[in-house]
Amino acid sequence: GQNIDQPTEMTATEGAIVQINCTYQTSGFNGLFWYQQHAGEAPTFLSYNVLDGLEEKGRFSSFLSRSKGYSYLLLKELQMKDSASYLCAVDSGAGSYQLTFGKGTKLSVIP
């Protein structure tokens, strides 16, 4: 089976940096995705990692270690609008580019 773990909730202060971790145990690995989901809305794509290392995209960065089955999403200069759930998803090679999602991390940004 596939297992993807993320913390359920996190709280951070506006302007700070927060790291959201994701560990996975899957039968295969073709890539890892991070999505952002505001309450009552659809998930939107943030980042994709297939090779080890850090991918930077503005205030958001995502890191992958395939040997450790580990990824993190780093959010810098937090803004109130970053309050949302962050979903980690893995393509385990099951076919048709299916993704298995973690349960998501709800991030609350406080003033």
Next chain:
Amino acid sequence: DAGITQSPRHKVTETGTPVTLRCHQTENHRYMYWYRQDPGHGLRLIHYSYGVKDTDKGEVSDGYSVSRSKTEDFLLTLESATSSQTSVYFCAISDPSTTGTGSSYEQYFGPGTRLTVT
């Protein structure tokens, strides 16, 4: 934004009635997916399609069926709705053939349908 719509956006129905949810895309993407999202469970794949008339089961397919008669439409049917199928349903599309090897092939999500079965 990817052109994906879902209908209806909200529905309340009674136990035992059939329900069909529609996903419509204007992106000509080959792959389409149906998920349900419930508190404590995250997004779970119900069924997916890899082409017209080509569909397969996902993680939580019991009680659901799908059909795809044309590229742009993917229908999810609850043959006899139960209270356990109360959920938010999301459709997603993807087309990795449009990206290069090693490039991202993210799924784009529709706005969701909130279904309540009483």
